[in-house]
Amino acid sequence: MNNYVLKIDCSDKKGLIYKISDVLYKSDLNIVKNDEFVDSENSKFFFRAIVSGDIENINLVTKLKKVMPEDANIKLTKKRRKKIIIMATKESHCLGDLLLKEYSDDLNAEIVAVVSNYDYLKGLVDKFNIPFHHVCHEGIDRADHETNVLAVLDNYECDYVVLAKYMRILSSDFVKHFDGKMVNIHHSFLPAFVGANPYKQAFNRGVKTIGATAHFVTNDLDEGPIIAQDVINVTHEYSWRDMQKAGRNVEKVVLSNALDLILEDRVFVSFNKTVIF
Amino acid sequence: MNNYVLKIDCSDKKGLIYKISDVLYKSDLNIVKNDEFVDSENSKFFFRAIVSGDIENINLVTKLKKVMPEDANIKLTKKRRKKIIIMATKESHCLGDLLLKEYSDDLNAEIVAVVSNYDYLKGLVDKFNIPFHHVCHEGIDRADHETNVLAVLDNYECDYVVLAKYMRILSSDFVKHFDGKMVNIHHSFLPAFVGANPYKQAFNRGVKTIGATAHFVTNDLDEGPIIAQDVINVTHEYSWRDMQKAGRNVEKVVLSNALDLILEDRVFVSFNKTVIF
Amino acid sequence: MNNYVLKIDCSDKKGLIYKISDVLYKSDLNIVKNDEFVDSENSKFFFRAIVSGDIENINLVTKLKKVMPEDANIKLTKKRRKKIIIMATKESHCLGDLLLKEYSDDLNAEIVAVVSNYDYLKGLVDKFNIPFHHVCHEGIDRADHETNVLAVLDNYECDYVVLAKYMRILSSDFVKHFDGKMVNIHHSFLPAFVGANPYKQAFNRGVKTIGATAHFVTNDLDEGPIIAQDVINVTHEYSWRDMQKAGRNVEKVVLSNALDLILEDRVFVSFNKTVIF
């Protein structure tokens, strides 16, 4: 008997838990764990359950659709290792952390490929026998480069694309191919600094904390629903390069934590926010 | 229409969610929010729901008992401000924080009385117009002192007794009057130090973190199911008195966080552990 | 024999430590502790020492001035409890925390007065027998209101003015009276939100951390050299009012930590940043 993850979100109505559990019970399935949340402001219902039992030939999703509101998104996923593609540029801290975690079975995913606009990281990726694709951005315009990247990505089946310090801005056209399936990590500060070299700006402002935010990518590379955040403390003794180094440590931890949540199908997206069970 | 908290724990069986939601649905009640957890090692089921609807005359608990396993604990509580009694000795940081929070409506409880084995804290408690009872422990044995304390506590209806740095060891006899209803805060360190003046011991060991643990009181004053914990960082520059001061800050925050959870009926106790929704 | 804090900042030159310690040694004074930092980017030297010995009649500052660069700021302060005035509006969490800390000797300062543009907090302040001044801002313009506030503040000698959730914007004219002597606490988020009700904005953005920043007040109420920062984690279950409550907890801790540093003369300000020993 296998475990499945059942995720449902829809407009909120009375009796939804009853209707779901009624279907599951009469299908002879057991709820190992369930979480439920109602976003009362937007009147939206979120439900996630780990379900065990013989699910193969019973058309569970169809049965659920009959009793749930019309706008219900119902996803039933067998618990399995997901496939991910990592996109990076030159920095290795996030990429390397994920490569190592996969190597030591601490990442619930298979890294099927790494794509980069430079070839700096090829040596590292080769060590782990994972396909590395250098898709150079030089001498061509953004649209052409993205077409080339897409051509590479299309060779793989993958569940998520992880931007592990991929430093190119992505067009809306590109991003819309990966709605809810692309994750990014970026530095974040109290207060926020935008523009070039944010660590230098944060240094000049004398911040006492350095943070990182992992989020789904929507139109804007550094916005989108937040999955995980964390900060570490710094002092006046930190040069802006020390801050960057500290930032690398928190970035890799936050990205890894966010992936752990996504890879277990714990994250819903709604109204530019996440609901995480 | 009012909101109620429904808490159920029992041995785990198939279909429990279905059975609960069936009763609620047919009673015309709505589940605003529910959390569920199965302790698979001990095969125990935990369920908490915020339920809204007209609950007064429908014997909900009786209906639920008919369909749930025999060992089910079912508690239905109208959302309300709980009543708490605080016991303290000489230190004011935890007590004062709770007095202030109640004063500014940031504590979801009414402090009905403060009991202390000294009269040091009377001045502070009087400021907030809350009854202060000095039950002196000097010149009498532990059993007699506890009898005197119990006599005072018996004058009040209260939901929880909060040991806010009450520094007397309590007997098993005393504690058993407050099973699952008495909360304590104590310092905690990595590694642990037992015996007199733990801050001096931690100082001598050169610890880099100072922690605090809030827990329900069982037989042993400093053991019992853990509700909340936190730590803060210290350095070699901290004298052991500085560590004590830092400890006070983390103790008051952890106790306050633990109370927030308890006062919203979010905490279950099972096998000397807590399940917190 | 008493302890003194010696603080010096000036342009960086070779041999400054030698020159300072030479003067101290020949004055028969002992350095209990010293910290030193050079901001190499701006070529600025910062020095702080705890000095013990018989300092009263030896013109130490004059002696130091003779050997230090011309631009040297030299401050010699006997270790003593500072005097502070707290300004607040309606929220009691930061104010109350400081009142309690002073009451229980955990604040290295005397709160000589509390000033508010409302009278909401009078009841709380009265409990601690501290003068409360209601300086109403209604019906008069900002300049007149600030004149009235200044008139009250002028009645007191104080070392620092603490804005403990004082929610009025202060003019540059007002602020310049308290250069390096006025401390503010404000919420801060990753990313930042400006404008009305930042907690509502942060809620809408689905942030996973809530932060607070304590800083000296310069021209802009919410900018100025940062002294302390911290964050706590929140989840999708937090309403924006829950976020506000969580924010109150972190605000009071950060303000209190910042004051601890300031009250021990550990903070330098330079180029809109702080150096903290």
Next chain:
Amino acid sequence: MNNYVLKIDCSDKKGLIYKISDVLYKSDLNIVKNDEFVDSENSKFFFRAIVSGDIENINLVTKLKKVMPEDANIKLTKKRRKKIIIMATKESHCLGDLLLKEYSDDLNAEIVAVVSNYDYLKGLVDKFNIPFHHVCHEGIDRADHETNVLAVLDNYECDYVVLAKYMRILSSDFVKHFDGKMVNIHHSFLPAFVGANPYKQAFNRGVKTIGATAHFVTNDLDEGPIIAQDVINVTHEYSWRDMQKAGRNVEKVVLSNALDLILEDRVFVSFNKTVIF
């Protein structure tokens, strides 16, 4: 011109800073940064400075010895990448993190060799072209195994030996070869758990935080002066295997932070504690 780290510790006397800075000044050297601390309880003086200037032929240590107390330890080190040997057993999280950090120039050290009592980690270490020595402990007694390990270590010059989850108990005889030069990482909890499978014990106790401590190794593998500590939060949903995974994340971060401090010669050891500048 190069930078040097000067570290001095000795019994506390009046005028030590003066005497040190006098020698430096008259040697035409500049103090870029200095930190000083007096452990008043034990009357011990600690001093660390970054010194720049032409130091090669001036016998600085000899000059300092003439003016400092007889018991002074004076170490002058040119700023350079240290050499470290890593010892591990089967777990890769700490080892892998250090390999990656060295590979991407984020570790201020060269990993000259890895020694393990198993060959599990050989594949990982080989990827980074670093010598891997499998020194099997099976079928021989502890003394013989340690002799074999020492024989391997003796082939290398190294500044520090890092126990990155090396799970064998080391004898006092072995440890005394590496006084102040051997660093260990181990799990730590509030409260502490000793004996087999501490994560299972912590799970059974329902802890809400999981910690790690990095420390110098003295006689007892899991005691010795603490260099760095940190914790992360866990919930009742964590199985003990989840706690172990969370523990791996905090262990690797704490070990890496401790090494950063050691590799920059920022750590003193005194009376089983550390002083860290």
